[in-house]
Amino acid sequence: MGSISFVSKIRRQTDYNTFSPSIPIVIDNGASYFRIGWAGETEPRLIFRNIVQRPRHKATGETVTIVGDLDPALMKYFDCTRSGPRSPFDSNVVYQFEMMEYILDFAFDRLGADGSVIDHPILITECACNPVQSRSKMAELLFETYGVPAVAFGVDAAFSYKYNQLHGICKKDGIVVCPGFTTMHTIPFVDGEPVYKGSCRTNIGGYHVTDYLKQLLSLKYPFHSSRFTWEKAEDLKLEHCYIAPDYAIEVRKFQEGTKEAEEKTRYWQLPWIPPPIEVPPSEEEIARKAAIREKQGQRLREMAEAKRSSRINEMENELQSLHFLVKQLDQVEEDEIPSFLSDTGYASRQELESTVSKVTQSLRKARGEPKNEPAESEENTDSFNNDKYPLIIVPDDMLTSEQLKEKKKQIFLKTTTEGRLRARQKRNEEELEKERRNQLEEERQRENPEFYLEEMRAQYKEVLERVEQKKRVKTNGTSTNGNNKSGGVGRGERLSAAQRERMRLLTTAAFDRGKGEDTFGSRDEDWQLYKRMSKDHDEDDEQPDSDEAELARLSSKLQEIDPTFVQKAEGESIQPSGEAPRVRPLTEEDYKIVIGIERFRCPEIMFHPNLIGIDQVGLDEMGGASIKRLPHSDSELEERLTSSILMTGGCSLVPGMKERLESGIRMLRPCGSLIHVIQAVDPVLDAWRGASAFAANLNFLGNAFTKMDYYEKGEDWLRRYQIRYNNL
Amino acid sequence: MEAELVEADIVVPMQLRFKKIQSYEKYPKGQTRGRWKHLKQILQAENFQDYPPEEPNYINIESPPSNQPCKRICDITGYEAPYVDPRTNLRYANADVFKTVRSLSTEQVHQYLSIRNAAVVLK
Incomplete structure (x- = not known):
């Protein structure tokens, strides 16, 4: 891992046998890191992430156990599809002892x-007030599986405090503030012993900070969300996060875009390869392409011409032979005609003649000559009408019954013709109107193109909104967002307005029966009910939607004049602004991750857990809560406690922590109180070092218990078990 | 096993001399392993209510709720958020952010809400 402050050490040790069995092994079993070494030494021998992976080895098919971080370069040998990294911890309590065993195997090996x-006796850390079930499982594992002679449990934060007390950093009365990986603790110390009664735990830690950062960045850049792995987020956190002295003031700087905020903004440039630049084709290229196209067109035209001429030729030949046949037929004697025709395959003279005329027709068509039918005259004048319908103007009484019938027919014909004419006229007028409107619009466009474009866009948006609204109402009566794409109505799903109405009708119809007199059908409207009940009934579809037509018109118009215009796809909601829009080519800018407010917004959850929905006090208030929880109110003791506040644990390394903690606690304490916050020598390793010093003490075995003790003294004893830190 | 893996020495050996019982004997392959109790179940089994309240335990050392007024920040930008969108329940800082809020998909709204544990799951 490329982290700054946490380094894994997993080099195999060779001097195990030089240590006598009386020297204890010391383990700091933290939720993030596992540290193991020898009592009395200042550095743990091994440090690795407290996780286990059990992937399948591809070559052999065996499931193998890998503890700690795995070099990504070696991942190719394993199939990790079914096993992610797993931790033996739930919050800060060990619960998965199979994983714990793999980790201990690895560590001892x-x-x-x-x-x-x-x-060797073992001193192992646990969380404050560890549930006895977890403690006893751990003891059992060490005794039964590894044959350890004696075991002692202690709390990491307490060891860290004792270690710093040993170095004169903090006093015998004080408070240890320990923001860890999954939880944050404050534990008061009185006379050098931790008072768990006064301790406080908030279930937030570095894990939550990293996770918050990861989620915020993934939501801010949905386009790159796959880039934000947990490990990457952890790295970004370690590199960039800091705690603001005052969140509100700091955030206002960013909101106002001050220079300071600009300087505090960090960037992470993702690898970006510019797309190949399209060079506009040169003049020659265009000319060349046009020439090729022209040549191809020429060839096609020639081919078509050749085909046509061959067809004409064929038909001419056929016509000639037919003419010849007709001539022959003329010469043949009357009684020999049938036999002659049967030889040629024609039944009669008429058939032959009709064939001749047919071929002549098609030949004409092929040659492109006009048909010899008279073109229908479009002009219908009154005089013509009078010629065509002569009986109309003649009064009825002057006509015979035959003529009357004829007159009726003529009237009918006349009215229909006139109707057609009128319709045609109307169409023409409409077209003219449209033309006029288009001209008007074009004029306006010429006068002020920008304004016109804006107007068009606004119109388009408005109509689009209207259409969508209508669609929403149709599909889902009161839905807040039109995302309900499922057409079917399952259990628990909401019905659309139309569906609800149909259901209502059906149920009323069902329950109406038998109630009083049945008068259904006495009125004509009653029968409308069935129409309304029928499933396909959809009033909107009966008339074409004018809005939709308008929308289509506007969008086509916009497409013509606006190069940036993108028609919104059917049913697709507007893309979030965070995502790189697809219409324009992606630039380097789109691959730049901006980390501004996130730098201090994420660690802020340690002081305001409610930002991520945890209703507990933050780190500063925990100090006050701890003091309040002490059995006896003693202002002198309180003063001593606040003058020796030690910060330890990985998260206390976040820059700005000390200042923020001090000002936060100052707000809670009476005016003029002495408040002194000190950072531990090494917030990450001091717990192990304190434990190592504790285990090296001659009195250590008095604090440990053996397998015999474990089985004889029982669970209740184990629950109360506590080492005496003053032995250090 | 590949030379590179042997060299890297990352795999925990199956057979370890110092163990009285090997892992593969304890957790045989293919058998459903006894499910480990999660913290919640462990705490239930502890029966803390049977012990005197002045005795510290895992549950009663937990921090109390805060006395300070709840800090409301914009879900999207992190600015101070005076407004709440009644449609999505997201907190927002100003009109610009509001536009962004309204352009979010339901999925994104849900994610933003679940970050602060405010997402309502309709069943």
């Missing part, structure tokens, strides 16, 4: 153990 048992 790397420490160089090769005897038949682990013949």
Whole structure:
């Protein structure tokens, strides 16, 4: 991992056998990192992430166990599809002892153990007030599986405080503030012993900060969300996050876009490869392409011409032979005609003649000559009408019944013709009107193109909104967002307005029966009910939607004049602004991740857990809450406690933590109180070092218990079990 | 196993001399392993209510709710948020952010809400 402050050490140790069985092994079993080493030494021998992966080895098919971080370069040998990294922890409590066992296996193996048992006492850390179930499972595992002679449990934050007390950093009365990986603790110390009664735990830690950062960035850049892995977010957090002295003031700087905010903004440029630039084709290129196209067109035209002429030729030949046949037929004697015709395949003279005329017709058509039918005259004048319908103007009484019938027919014909004419006229007028409107619009466009474009856009948006609204109402009566794409109505799903109405009708119809007199059908409207009930009934579809037509017109117009215009796809909602829009080519800018407010917004959850929905006090208030929880109110003791506040744990390394903690606690304490916040020598390793010093003490075994103790003294004893830190 | 893997020495050996019982014996392959109790179940089994309240335990050392007024920040930008969108329930800082809020998909709204544990899951 490319982190700054946490380094894994997993080099195999070879000096295990040089340590006598009386020297304890010290383990700091943290939720993020596992540290193991020898009592009395200042550095742990091994440090690795407290996670297990059990992928399948591709070559052999075996499931293998890998503890700690895995070099990504070696991932190719494993199939990790079914196993992600797993932790033995739930919050800060060990619950998965199978994973814990793999981790201990790895740790002891790397420490160089090769005897038949682990013949050393073990001091292992646990969380404050660890549930007895977890504590006893851990003891059982160490005794039964590894044959450990004695075990002691202690709290990491307490060891860290004791270690710093040993170095004169903090006093025997004080408070340890420990923001860790999954939880934050404050534990008061009185006379050098932790008072768990006064301790406080908020279930927020570095894990939550990283997760918050990861989620915020993924939501801000949905386009790149796959880039924000947990490990990457952790790196970004370690590199960039800081705690604002005052969140509100700091955020206002960013909101107003001050220079300071600009300087505080960090960027992460993702690898970006510019797309190949399209060079506009040169003049020659265009000319060349046009020439090729022209040549191809010429060839096609020639081919078509050749085909046509061959067809004409064929038909001419056929016509000639037919003419010849007719001539022959003329010469043949009357009684020999049938036999002559049967030889040629024609039944009669008429058929032959009709064939001749047919071929002549098609030949004409092929040659492109006009048909010899008279073109229908379009002009219908009154005089012509009078010629065509002579009986109309003649009064009825002057006509015979035959003529009357004829007159009726003529009247009918006349009215229909006139109707057609009128319709045609109307169409013409409409077209003219449209033309006029288009001209008007073009004029306006010429006068002020920008304004016109704006207007068009506004219109388009308005109509679009209207159409969508209508659609929403249709599909889902009162839906807040038109995302209900499922047409079917399942259990629990909401019905659309139309569907609801139909259901209502059906139920009323069903329950109406038998109630009083049945008068259904006495009125004509009653029968309308069935029409309304029928499933396909949809009033909107009966008339074409004028809005939709308008929308189509506007969008086509906009497409003509606006190069940036993109027609919105059917049913697709507007893309979030964070996503790189698809219409324009992506630029380097789109691949730049801006980390501004996130830098201090994420760690802020340690002081305001309610930002991520956890209703508990933040780190500063925890100090006050701890003091309040102490059994006896003693202002002198309180003063001593606040003058020795030690920060330890990985998250106390976030820049700005000390200042913020101090000002936060100052707000809670009486005016003029002495408040002194100190950072531990090494917030990450001090817990292990304190434990190592504790285990090196001669009195250590008095604080540990053996397998015999474990089985004889019972669970209740184990629950109350607590080491005496003053032995350090 | 590939030379590179042997070299890297990352795999935990199956057989370890210092163990009285090996992992593969304890957790045989293919058998459903006993499910481990999660923290919630562990805490239930502890029966903390049977013990005197002045005795510290995992549950009663938990922090109390805050006395300070709840800080409301814009879900999207992190600015201070005086407004709440009644449609999505997202908090927002100003009109510009409001436009963004309204352009979010339901999925994104849900994610934003679930970050602060405010997403309502309709069943």
